[in-house]
Amino acid sequence: MMRESSQLPLAGITVVDLTRVLAGPYCTMMLADLGARVIKIENPEGGDDSRHVGPFVDGESAYFASINRNKESIALDLKNPEDRKVLEKMLETADVLVENFRAGVMEKLGYTWEGLHARYPGLVYASISGFGQTGPYRNRPAYDMVVQAMGGLMSVTGEVGGNPARVGVSIGDIGAGLYATIGIQSVLLKRVHTGLGERVDISMLDCQVALLENPIARYSATGTVPKPLGTRHPSITPFDMFATQDGFIVVAVGNDTLFAKLCDALGHAEWAGEARFATVLARNENHVELKACLEKRLTDATTAEWEAVLESAGVPHGPLNSVPQLMQNPHVEARGMLIDIGIGQGKPLRIAGNPVKIGGVDTLTNVRNPPSLDQDRDRLLAEFKL
């Protein structure tokens, strides 16, 4: 039933997972992919909310399936004394407890950090919430969209002069899930020396601030309010999408050496020597002029032709891929970044793999399908008998 996971780095770590929807489940998926045993505890009335978010395949949520592989499921009512005993029995041997309730909910259930730490001194307890366990907004609810807006990311994303745009993935949740994974692992490392768990307190809004490091530093340095720039990088030029004869190409030139290679490849070696384009700073100041020069030349040939030219010149570039184009890309395939899981009555569903590649071992060779609600009840109750 369990995966052959002794080679995986987190083999031997047990995670009790009270999370739902996205930030928490993304974190516990990372831990599970890396070899931890994740026991997902779901509410008996329908389980994880994301089981009811579409699209569905044979009545099962692809949203849920995408982030709950390699987990076991049991339904427990955390207000029911018998069910609480099962949870508490699990915590006796667990290494990590993760939850993403709104701040205060665990305390109302009678599970404070102080109480948990006294009873299970080695337990690492991670909370992921919209605004964290401290501060004036700690009791406010949040979702991805809220922290993308409040956190400033929407204000720097979108077309020049246009409306703010949401990042097309839930980076408010996924970001928090990644920082939570980092926090949990860091405390597991410290625990090797101390034997003691600690409380990890992750706020989705804090994580947005952390992702916004560059716009914050730019504003601090210049006083200029960062705005959406379409596809252009704010401080590096040319780092943008350009029209070709038949579509678009992205060119990303981070230093003067690469810029000289680009100019050579385009048959305009002289540009690299001109004062207006000679340095990163000059190119950044004259980005409109430079884009005009580049597009005038790039529209002479097709994207595929320029890809060949820029590849042999060693200039970083790439096509704009749609999701299906990405999924058909031979390199993505070769890297094992797409895996097939079973959904519904066992229908294959292709989902994203795990990008943490270690020692040539594919962490997802023995992927366990996302569980149906309460799927592992009997086995788990037998294992954690009172």
Place this chain on the structure above:
Amino acid sequence: MMRESSQLPLAGITVVDLTRVLAGPYCTMMLADLGARVIKIENPEGGDDSRHVGPFVDGESAYFASINRNKESIALDLKNPEDRKVLEKMLETADVLVENFRAGVMEKLGYTWEGLHARYPGLVYASISGFGQTGPYRNRPAYDMVVQAMGGLMSVTGEVGGNPARVGVSIGDIGAGLYATIGIQSVLLKRVHTGLGERVDISMLDCQVALLENPIARYSATGTVPKPLGTRHPSITPFDMFATQDGFIVVAVGNDTLFAKLCDALGHAEWAGEARFATVLARNENHVELKACLEKRLTDATTAEWEAVLESAGVPHGPLNSVPQLMQNPHVEARGMLIDIGIGQGKPLRIAGNPVKIGGVDTLTNVRNPPSLDQDRDRLLAEFKL
């Protein structure tokens, strides 16, 4: 000179850092913030490329300063035999080596994984590159912009019917930095049992695929190509930005209970009972209609008025913040998510803090300013004498 870091979770871990620009330095900043000692090795001809990326304060790069706190710096020429000996001496006691050269560069320098592992068996060696150490594109160069475009994220970000937009931060780099941190820590945890380091191979493109988990699952389930949706969530409704009398508000309602609360708060309790809006699925199908209903009502009052109403109703919501609005937010301040470092001749620069909050200890209380190039040379040479 060194931080008082014995309480921090990664105290005692030493990282030799060959990285530059963003993905690698972001990873080593996370490790440093959590207590690891990070020795940044820079090329003697100008150091980290990002030292030359604007904006500048007193001639020093705010870009560089934002992601290089808590690190020591020494300039070494990795082609010079004497300098190589210094590096190799450091590796004798180091726990982690991180680099983000293009795949193949370390091998050309004579540092293969096999060679490093034979000589330093406990060393965890992490490589971050555009496309990873394997696969057909492994030798291709990449920057953030390239992987955002190739990885499909630009294709799902932007206004409805508009051009693809780049996410306003370098999520191609930062994402890779976060997954690399996770990979490194996971191997450090395994090393506790085995005593052996392993190779961590992070590809920026792989990381984009991992972030794209939901669009990939949606495409797999439905065959519909995901497109930019402006500010709307693809599968959850209402999860969007709405016009008010004087601006915009974001409302994020993830389940039916919250939707009923929203309808109540707006004085339209009847909406929650209507078939067209009764379930997540129905609301998603009728999102245009629902947005019209909501905006008709929300334009009756100001953003601030609706914030008060929605806060007391317990409905997740938030304002759209610009970067300066975010930086003035009292909750962001209370969470310690902005810190002041010294730049140039010691001028304070406010930058993003670290969102991994552990046990109430602020990891950034004793922040060390970003180093000038080669700042720690004498002390490091004395420590790692041959």
